[in-house]
Amino acid sequence: MRAESLIVRGFGLCSKRLETLVPDEIDPRSPFFVGRRQGPYLEISGKRLVIFCSNDYLGLSYHPGVRGAVLEALEAFGAGSGGAPSTSGFTRLHHELSEATAEFKHRESALIFSSGYLANLGALFALGDRDTLFFCDRLNHPSLLDGVRLSKGDHKIYEHLDLDHLESLLRDLKGYKTRIIVTDSVFSIDGDVAPLPEIVELAKKYKALTFFDEAHATGTVGEKGGGIEDLFGARGSVDLLSGTFSKALGSQGGFVAASSRTIAYLKEKCRHFQYSTSLSPLCCAAALESLRILGAEPELVTGMRSNFDFIRENLRRLGLSLPERPAPILPVLFGDAGKTRKAAKELYLRGIFIAPLTPPSVPEAGSRLRITAMATHTEADLKILVGAFDEVLKELKD
Structure with missing residues (x-):
């Protein structure tokens, strides 16, 4: 009886704790879901909205060529891979994607994962033994932070983009192989x-390796969307590049690109x-x-950047202080959760979807x-966004 009462009491405490995590104004029983999505438009509860928070930066997920390739693959292979890479799950398409990714990132080899999160988690877990010390930016994506924390290596956090702090850690912390x-990257x-040239220079000075996550850099920055190395004119300067196919490339999955020797090590370790389908x-x-379209249609990248510039400049005219960015991500800070949710709701009522x-x-x-820009946003879409923001900002001031 005593054990049972402790279990019941434990469940009660957990339930109360969970209740405190849900803001009062959110009804957890009524989550929204997207009923339909086509390019930069989606439907929620029958309402058509223009998306301005999607990571589908180039609109490739709905590109006719991409949809056609998916239909051909469905006929040839079916919906699922049917196994892990070491069994029956590695198809001709996996091999071709590995080679195409390595070529796109100017590396000898690449390894394909089921998601970008798994790519970071798996690679860092495998790289970190007891003689390894990781140095992580404080604002790194959780998949990077989780990877180093779950590994057998040690880790230190440096303040966001603070290279003086990073160098002090590199200089003072020795004794690791x-x-x-x-x-x-973005x-x-x-x-x-991330300031790639300076980080690479510090890595050389203190004999460290570099691991850059290209999730939001692939397809968005650099010549033809090649990523951070192309942005800085420094191809081949990073030791390991990870990334995802789920953002600008409009698909799913992740990768790590590096030397053939490094990828061979990761395949084994x-x-x-090894154990994911x-x-x-x-x-x-x-x-x-x-990847083929990205090389053949550079106007997608230039169109996305043009749309982003339009949004930024017109929102600045409304009085917003917005930073210069090479990537199509624009943060509009409200500094208050309630005010941010209200702004999102008012934009929603005006046909704009931006998740707070x-x-x-x-x-x-x-x-x-x-706010994110897509290559497939029309001029009319952009004007709707700016007009809606104008109204919402005025309403929030009242």
Whole structure:
């Protein structure tokens, strides 16, 4: 009886704790879901909205070429891969995607994962033994932070983009055979960019490796969307590049690109690769076609950047202080969760969908709307956004 009462009491405490995590104004019994999505438009509860928070930056998820490639793969392979890479789950499409990714990132080899999160988690877990010390930017994506924390290595956090702090850690912390600097290329919340040349220089000076996550850099920055190395004119300077096919490339899955020797090591040591069911062949086909289109249709990248510039400049005219960014991510800070949710709701009523970012995703003072531009937004879409923002900002002042 005593054990049973303790269990019941424990469940009660957990239930109360969960209740405190849900803001009062959110009804957890009534979550919204997207009923339909076509390009930059979606439907929620029958209401058509223009999306301005999607990571489908180039609109490739709905590109006719990508959809056609998926249908061909469906006929040839079916919906799922049917197994892990070491069994029956590694198809011709997985092989072709591995080679295409390595070529796109100017590396000898690449490893394909079921998601970008798994790519980071698995690679860092495999790289970190007891003689490894990781150096992580404080605002790195959770998949990077989780990867180093779950590994057998030690880790230190340096303040966001603070290279003086990073150098002090590199200089003072010795006694490890392997030291790895881990950072996002483009940070997903603010859209700011890691200073690649300076980080690479520090890595050389203190004999460290570099690991950059290209999730929000692939397809958005650099010549033809090649990523952070192309942005800085420094191809081949980073030791390991990870990324995802689920953002600008409009598909699903993740990758790590590096030297052939490094990828061979990860194939043997990475449990997240060995024991996960392989990425669906449909996603492989979509990502392959997206990489082809990215090379053949550079106007997608220039169109996305043009749309982003239009949004930024016109919102500045409304009095918003907005940073310069090479990536199509624009943070509009409200500094208050309630105000941010109200702004999102008012935009929703005016036909604009931007999901609010509030705690626990960001601190209360960092509550914001994260606006993203897509290549497939029309001029009319952009004008609707600016007009809606004008009305909402005035309403929030009253």
